[in-house]
Amino acid sequence: MSRLRTAGLSVIAVVLVLVSWPDAQGTTPASPLTIITREGRRPVPTTLLNGQEFIALDELASLFQLMVREDALVGGITVTYKGRTIVASADQAMASVNGRVVTLPAPVARVGRRLFVPIDFIPRALAPIYDSPIDLRRASRLLIVGTIRVARVVVHIDAAGPPTRATIEVTPALLVSPAFDAGRVLVRIEADALDAAPPPAAAGLIDQIRAGDQTTTVAIALNARAGTPRVSTTTSTESTRVSIEIPLAAQSQDTNATPVAPQATPPPAVPVPGEPVPPLLGGRTAKLQTMVIDAGHGGDDAGVRGRKGTLEKQITLDVARRLKALVETRLGVRVVMTRDDDRSVSPDERDAIANNSKADLFLSVHVNGAPAASVKGAEVYYLRLDRAGEEARRSAAATELVLPALGGATRPMDVIPWDLAQASHVVASSRFASMLEEELEKHAPMGPRPLQQAPMRVLSGANMPAALVEIAYLTDLEQEQGVQSADFQAGIAQAIYDAIVRFRTYLEASPTP
Numbered sequence: 321m322s323r324l325r326t327a328g329l330s331v332i333a334v335v336l337v338l339v340s341w342p343d344a345q346g347t348t349p350a351s352p353l354t355i356i357t358r359e360g361r362r363p364v365p366t367t368l369l370n371g372q373e374f375i376a377l378d379e380l381a382s383l384f385q386l387m388v389r390e391d392a393l394v395g396g397i398t399v400t401y402k403g404r405t406i407v408a409s410a411d412q413a414m415a416s417v418n419g420r421v422v423t424l425p426a427p428v429a430r431v432g433r434r435l436f437v438p439i440d441f442i443p444r445a446l447a448p449i450y451d452s453p454i455d456l457r458r459a460s461r462l463l464i465v466g467t468i469r470v471a472r473v474v475v476h477i478d479a480a481g482p483p484t485r486a487t488i489e490v491t492p493a494l495l496v497s498p499a500f501d502a503g504r505v506l507v508r509i510e511a512d513a514l515d516a517a518p519p520p521a522a523a524g525l526i527d528q529i530r531a532g533d534q535t536t537t538v539a540i541a542l543n544a545r546a547g548t549p550r551v552s553t554t555t556s557t558e559s560t561r562v563s564i565e566i567p568l569a570a571q572s573q574d575t576n577a578t579p580v581a582p583q584a585t586p587p588p589a590v591p592v593p594g595e596p597v598p599p600l601l602g603g604r605t606a607k608l609q610t611m612v613i614d615a616g617h618g619g620d621d622a623g624v625r626g627r628k629g630t631l632e633k634q635i636t637l638d639v640a641r642r643l644k645a646l647v648e649t650r651l652g653v654r655v656v657m658t659r660d661d662d663r664s665v666s667p668d669e670r671d672a673i674a675n676n677s678k679a680d681l682f683l684s685v686h687v688n689g690a691p692a693a694s695v696k697g698a699e700v701y702y703l704r705l706d707r708a709g710e711e712a713r714r715s716a717a718a719t720e721l722v723l724p725a726l727g728g729a730t731r732p733m734d735v736i737p738w739d740l741a742q743a744s745h746v747v748a749s750s751r752f753a754s755m756l757e758e759e760l761e762k763h764a765p766m767g768p769r770p771l772q773q774a775p776m777r778v779l780s781g782a783n784m785p786a787a788l789v790e791i792a793y794l795t796d797l798e799q800e801q802g803v804q805s806a807d808f809q810a811g812i813a814q815a816i817y818d819a820i821v822r823f824r825t826y827l828e829a830s831p832t833p
C-alpha cells in the first residue's frame with residue numbers, strides 16, 4: 321500500500337500543489353535523449369526544471385502507448401498500461417507502481433498546461449510494468465526499448481607514435497568489419513545502435529575519431545603523413561577488440577610532407593605484438609553469421625505430453641526464445657526461428673527455412689518422452705546416414721551439375737538431393753553435437769545415451785551443420801516440473817550458447833572449402 325493520499329478534503333489542496341515553476345518554461349538540456357527501438361531512433365525532448373531533467377507526460381504517453389489521467393482522488397496522476405497502473409504523487413517524490421512504492425528525484429511538475437515527470441520515472445516506474453525491456457543510459461543519452469543489440473564502444477589512443485596505436489573496444493563481443501578507404505579507417509559494428517563514449521582527441525597520425533551511432537561505424541580519419549594502417553581483431557567472451565596501428569607513410573618521413581600519392585610498395589609490416597595481423601579489408605571472416613533455432617512441434621502437434629499436462633511444444637518454444645536472445649545479443653549472430661508462436665511446421669518446411677536463410681548452423685530443440693516414467697536427462701542427436709546417405713557423403717564433391725549460363729558459358733552448381741542435404745555436413749554436425757553434450761553436462765542431468773546418431777527427418781534436409789537436443793524427459797515427474805522453471809531453461813540456454821561459441825571457434829579454425 322502506498323502513502324499516497326486518498327481522502328476527501330485534501331484533494332483540492334493536492335491538485336493545487338502540482339508544482340508550478342516560476343519561469344514556467346524550463347530550459348533545454350545540451351542534447352536530447354535519443355530513443356532507440358526496433359523501428360528506429362528519434363530524439364525525445366526533455367526539459368530542465370531546477371536542475372532536474374524532466375520529460376513531458378504527453379510525450380511518454382505517445383511513445384509508450386500509455387493512458388494518463390490527472391486524478392484528484394489520489395492526488396496526482398494515474399498512468400495506465402495494459403491494465404497495469406502507476407500513480408505518481410503531486411506532492412511527494414514517489415510513485416506507486418502496481419501497488420509498490422518507488423522513489424523519484426522529484427514529484428510530478430506542471431509547466432503551463434503540460435505535466436512533467438523526472439526522467440527517472442522511466443526506469444523506476446514505467447520499466448517495471450512495461451512489456452519490453454527499457455534501459456535508460458544517462459551517460460550516452462540513450463533510451464533503449466526492446467531487445468536491441470547496443471554496442472558499447474570505447475576508443476583509446478594507446479601511443480601517439482609514430483606508429484600511432486589505437487584500440488576500439490566493443491562490448492559485448494560482436495562482429496566488426498574494418499575497412500580502409502579515402503584516408504580513413506572505418507570499423508562497422510554489427511549492432512542496432514552504438515553507445516559510444518566521447519572519443520579521444522586527435523593524436524599522432526590520427527586527425528579525428530568519430531563514432532557515428534547513426535551508422536554504427538567508427539571512423540578514424542588519418543593524417544596525410546599516415547601510411548597504410550594495419551588492423552587486427554580479437555574476440556573474447558566479453559568483448560571484441562580492434563587494434564589499429566598506423567605507420568608513417570614510407571616516402572614521407574619529414575613532418576612538412578604534402579599529401580602522399582598512392583604508394584607503389586606498401587610500408588614494411590609492423591605487426592602488433594602477440595596478435596595475428598589479418599588482411600585489412602574484410603577483417604575477421606565470420607563463418608557463423610546466421611543460425612536457425614528450431615522449436616520442436618507446435619500447433620496441432622503438441623509433442624510429448626507430461627503427466628501433469630505440460631506440453632513439449634510450449635517448452636521447446638520457451639527455450640528457443642531464451643537461446644535466440646542470448647545468441648543475438650551476446651554473439652551478434654543472426655537468429656532465424658522456424659516458428660515463434662504456436663503453429664505447426666512440417667520437417668521439410670523447417671529445413672526449407674534453414675536452407676533459404678543460408679544459415680550456418682541448425683539446432684532443433686525438443687523434450688523427450690519414454691514409456692518408463694523414471695528415464696530422465698538430456699540427450700543430443702545428429703544424423704545417422706543410411707547407405708544412400710553414406711554414398712552421398714563420399715561423393716559430395718562429385719555431385720555437381722554443370723548448367724548452361726548466359727553467353728554460352730557453363731556454371732557449376734551443387735545439386736544435393738533434398739533429403740540428403742545433411743550428408744556433407746555430418747562431420748561438423750558430430751563436432752557440434754559433442755560440444756553440446758559436454759556443455760549440457762555442466763548444467764543438467766544427462767540421459768542414458770547422452771550422444772547418439774539417429775535418422776531424424778528434420779536433420780536430414782538441413783544443408784548445414786545440424787543437431788537436435790532433447791533437453792529432458794517430460795515423462796519423468798520431477799523433470800516435468802523442472803523444465804518449466806526459469807532456472808532450468810536458463811541453464812539449458814546457457815549450455816547451448818556455450819557450445820555455439822565453441823563451434824564458432826571450430827568453424828573459424830577450419831579451412832574454407
Ligand SMILES: [Zn+2]
Nearest residue numbers: 616623686687
Ligand atoms: Zn519432440
